[in-house]
Amino acid sequence: MEIEKVYEPQRFEPRWAQWWIDRGFYIANPRNPGRVFSLVIPPPNVTGILHMGHMLEHTEIDVTVRWHRMRGDNTLWLPGTDHAGIATQMVVERKLAEEGLDRRTLGREEFEKRVWAWKEESGGTIKRQMIRLGASCDWSRERFTLDEGLSRAVREVFVRLYEKGLIYRGEYMVNWCPGCHTAVSDLEVVHEETNGHLWHIAYPVNGTDRRIVVATTRPETMLGDTAVAINAKDARYLELHGKTVRLPLMDRDIPIILDDMADPLFGSGAVKVTPAHDPNDFEAGRRHNLPMIQVIDGNAKMTAATGPFAGLDRFEARKRVVKALEEQGYLVKVEPYRLSIGQCQRCKTVVEPLVSKQWFVKTKPLAEPAIRVVEDGRIQFIPESWSKTYFEWMYNIRDWCISRQLWWGHRIPAWHCETCNQVTVSRENPTACQHCGSSKILQDPDVLDTWFSSGLWPFSTLGWPDQTQDLATFYPTSLLITGFDILFFWVARMVMLGIECMGELPFRQVYIHGLVRDADKQKMSKTRGNVIDPLVVTEKYGTDAVRMSLLLGAAPGTDIVLTEDRMESARSFANKIWNASRLIFLNIEKSQVGPWLPTELNCCTPETDLNSLTAPLEDRWIFSRLNRCADSVNRAIEQYRYHEAAQTLWHFVWHEFCDWYLELKKLRFEENSGINLHWRNLLTVYEMALRLLHPVMPFLTEELWQRLAAGIAERPESISIASYPQYNLDVTDLKAEYEMTILQEIVTAAREMKADLKVDKKQILDASLVLREPARIVGEVQKQAIERLAGLKLTLRTEPVADQSGVVRSGPEFDLIVQAPAAQSGDAQTGRLMKQNEDLEKVIANSRRQLEDEKFVGRAPAHIINAVRQKLADYESQLRKNKDSLGA
RNA sequence: GGGCGCGUAGCUCAGUUGGUUAGAGCGUUCGCUUCACACGCGAAAGGUCCGGGGUUCGAGUCCCUGCGCGCCCACCA
Numbered sequence: 001m002e003i004e005k006v007y008e009p010q011r012f013e014p015r016w017a018q019w020w021i022d023r024g025f026y027i028a029n030p031r032n033p034g035r036v037f038s039l040v041i042p043p044p045n046v047t048g049i050l051h052m053g054h055m056l057e058h059t060e061i062d063v064t065v066r067w068h069r070m071r072g073d074n075t076l077w078l079p080g081t082d083h084a085g086i087a088t089q090m091v092v093e094r095k096l097a098e099e100g101l102d103r104r105t106l107g108r109e110e111f112e113k114r115v116w117a118w119k120e121e122s123g124g125t126i127k128r129q130m131i132r133l134g135a136s137c138d139w140s141r142e143r144f145t146l147d148e149g150l151s152r153a154v155r156e157v158f159v160r161l162y163e164k165g166l167i168y169r170g171e172y173m174v175n176w177c178p179g180c181h182t183a184v185s186d187l188e189v190v191h192e193e194t195n196g197h198l199w200h201i202a203y204p205v206n207g208t209d210r211r212i213v214v215a216t217t218r219p220e221t222m223l224g225d226t227a228v229a230i231n232a233k234d235a236r237y238l239e240l241h242g243k244t245v246r247l248p249l250m251d252r253d254i255p256i257i258l259d260d261m262a263d264p265l266f267g268s269g270a271v272k273v274t275p276a277h278d279p280n281d282f283e284a285g286r287r288h289n290l291p292m293i294q295v296i297d298g299n300a301k302m303t304a305a306t307g308p309f310a311g312l313d314r315f316e317a318r319k320r321v322v323k324a325l326e327e328q329g330y331l332v333k334v335e336p337y338r339l340s341i342g343q344c345q346r347c348k349t350v351v352e353p354l355v356s357k358q359w360f361v362k363t364k365p366l367a368e369p370a371i372r373v374v375e376d377g378r379i380q381f382i383p384e385s386w387s388k389t390y391f392e393w394m395y396n397i398r399d400w401c402i403s404r405q406l407w408w409g410h411r412i413p414a415w416h417c418e419t420c421n422q423v424t425v426s427r428e429n430p431t432a433c434q435h436c437g438s439s440k441i442l443q444d445p446d447v448l449d450t451w452f453s454s455g456l457w458p459f460s461t462l463g464w465p466d467q468t469q470d471l472a473t474f475y476p477t478s479l480l481i482t483g484f485d486i487l488f489f490w491v492a493r494m495v496m497l498g499i500e501c502m503g504e505l506p507f508r509q510v511y512i513h514g515l516v517r518d519a520d521k522q523k524m525s526k527t528r529g530n531v532i533d534p535l536v537v538t539e540k541y542g543t544d545a546v547r548m549s550l551l552l553g554a555a556p557g558t559d560i561v562l563t564e565d566r567m568e569s570a571r572s573f574a575n576k577i578w579n580a581s582r583l584i585f586l587n588i589e590k591s592q593v594g595p596w597l598p599t600e601l602n603c604c605t606p607e608t609d610l611n612s613l614t615a616p617l618e619d620r621w622i623f624s625r626l627n628r629c630a631d632s633v634n635r636a637i638e639q640y641r642y643h644e645a646a647q648t649l650w651h652f653v654w655h656e657f658c659d660w661y662l663e664l665k666k667l668r669f670e671e672n673s674g675i676n677l678h679w680r681n682l683l684t685v686y687e688m689a690l691r692l693l694h695p696v697m698p699f700l701t702e703e704l705w706q707r708l709a710a711g712i713a714e715r716p717e718s719i720s721i722a723s724y725p726q727y728n729l730d731v732t733d734l735k736a737e738y739e740m741t742i743l744q745e746i747v748t749a750a751r752e753m754k755a756d757l758k759v760d761k762k763q764i765l766d767a768s769l770v771l772r773e774p775a776r777i778v779g780e781v782q783k784q785a786i787e788r789l790a791g792l793k794l795t796l797r798t799e800p801v802a803d804q805s806g807v808v809r810s811g812p813e814f815d816l817i818v819q820a821p822a823a824q825s826g827d828a829q830t831g832r833l834m835k836q837n838e839d840l841e842k843v844i845a846n847s848r849r850q851l852e853d854e855k856f857v858g859r860a861p862a863h864i865i866n867a868v869r870q871k872l873a874d875y876e877s878q879l880r881k882n883k884d885s886l887g888a
Numbered sequence: 889g890g891g892c893g894c895g896u897a898g899c900u901c902a903g904u905u906g907g908u909u910a911g912a913g914c915g916u917u918c919g920c921u922u923c924a925c926a927c928g929c930g931a932a933a934g935g936u937c938c939g940g941g942g943u944u945c946g947a948g949u950c951c952c953u954g955c956g957c958g959c960c961c962a963c964c965a
Contacts, residue, residue, distance in 0.1 A: 198965080217965070261964080272965075392961070484959095552901095553902095558902095561901080565899090565913085565914055566913075573927090575927045578925080580925080581924080585924090587924090644904090647902075658924090754930090756932095761920065761922085839909065847908095853945065855944095864908095870908090
């Protein structure tokens, strides 16, 4: 069994990723029950691009999936739409490899050209492969030629909702993006606080000498004003009701109306009404039957209706309008004003509220059952607090504009009749208008919001609307892991559409993970340019290290800050495991231990009888600790407490297995050969530790496990399908843990003293050790181990011996007196004891006060009181001893 | 304007239902090239748990309040 001196993840990670993929249980097939969806952060030469914001998600999903697979749970997991990108990448990378090409040398443009070309020639092969790989169906750059199954599902849902009156078409105010030339939903508009102005404009009231002053942040829209509103309770203007004002610049007469939208406390109390360019005004316009005058068009240019301003850009028009108003004496004042302006999520253009004909989903009836399933716990959010955000949105939900004027996407299955102007909505492409029979019909040019089809994902991928076996098996599914940034976009809509179309919720648990942020706590995003490129860091530190560092920070409900520091220390951890393995493998060879794996793969059970008196302490101890570790890791992953799992494993492997267990076992290597009790126990713990670690660090553990298992016929093919170690209560050994703690305390005390005395660690000092019951056995059995680990020559005594040249360290269980070289007994030692005494006196005073407090003794539970008493006694004896040694 | 969350060691954060002298990683200081590992080993220093009240025998943890910070939602001119 050989192992390279240097830990190089780059050498084996790509190999295992490919190996898993080839065997099909790595990225699983949703159409094959019994397999699970699973994706990891793949190492650099297997896949290409990953969005940083989702690295954490991939890691958490993969950990969970591996864990479940190793436990033998047959569960379907639901990957998000973003997995589509990775799955595509994987297919494409493989295709590239087949042709002997490398994406990195190919260049982006050439690369994308090829992807499209393959799509063309394969007639959808890539798409189908993506579906097979568990990818999203949202692959729709060409019009009309989407995956057939999905198109069917989309049409089916559209037609159903339309027939139930839940989809309607109407002229409404939508957010129009002049950059993308499409309507966008409310959710796709991002608001940003900016410094603007509030312009106060005077409108002369016809037939009087009064003027009404209105305020606006968008003066150019005044060209389209069709009324001025005042509040019925506002005495200042009431007498003007029914009169008209002369609209400056346009010289139109517009009425003064009464409407609650005018807030008497804001500005002048009167408000201009522009029904074509403001959602509020639009509603007011409907209430009062006002004409709508569109003054800005889809390109954000002023329309012909604006006379001299026609053709100007809206911002240029603003300047000109203000100037004209000023020149003509209508501008009363200008004040600075904070306002939030809406921008298009995609292109950052300031959106323009425009009136146009769009398709909408009536959301209230869909939201009600979606609220109920969360209220009564049928869908559970983790962390729980997200349900409140979900409710907040659901209760205030507004109709969803689903039509988009883009050139890609699912086309809306509606046909307009040129003859009778009616609409035909149909599952199949119709040849004639269903109202008048005319064949002069044209399909609606709009496509659907991409989230409309994404919302069908839980069942459209399983063959719906056909009643397939997959659908029966996997709907509803168990878990959705996703980020809160798409809680409304995707999660909420899957719930609504799932309940509506399937009559049942799509999943039971929604685990919301944090966002990945950079060292300055900024959300990582491509536009900010602060992305840590996963390709670079996985290449540099190894995929396992990146996963580990992500998981260590992944406390539920909190965002994680990802820095290279963290990855570096995670790589150190991987390297530590590598080197511990090296130690084991080298000694296996030296001791001529043949290939050996533990036979019991379910529980953390030792193969040898640890109850016998000759059973080594380190074995009894490590199995006890291994079980606690297994217990804690299992529970942590089950509850999505990934950081806890990662930390537990880190501590167990490094600070228990490596620091103490292997150090103790080293002492046994020289005296042993062949497979014996020591080797069996060591290899069992090692192998189980690898399995425990596997979901977190799959590549490293697979690599080491395969080497360990080489030459053994009867075994699982891969560690990723070996069983996951479970807690075995019988192996917990409190006595061993106690004894080991004493041993550790003695060794630590000795090292501490030597460090204080500035004695070289290697220098062997004489020392005497006094152990009190029940710790006495540790001295008798572990004398040699203590001597070797601490660098002492030990004399066991039953009573302390006063010795001028020694330094003493005392605990409740033992006294350790080390003979110091004459010149070096010391100040450091004295200083340490003095400081310790100070602390002790403080806690002794605290404990005494507590015990003297009648209320405490009267009301606190007995075990707490006893614990305090015991502590007090320990502190006091410790203090006494410290004082003795200081006095001596 | 409404909602959510955060404030713990120099830095980044853990701390599950209140109960030992509040933990980890990084960084810092000291000592070591020991034959698995310097991506290492051994040791150390470092914290009025944001301030102020309250509940309790007992609060980093629960309640109120003040300050500071972040995020999400919202058509108020």
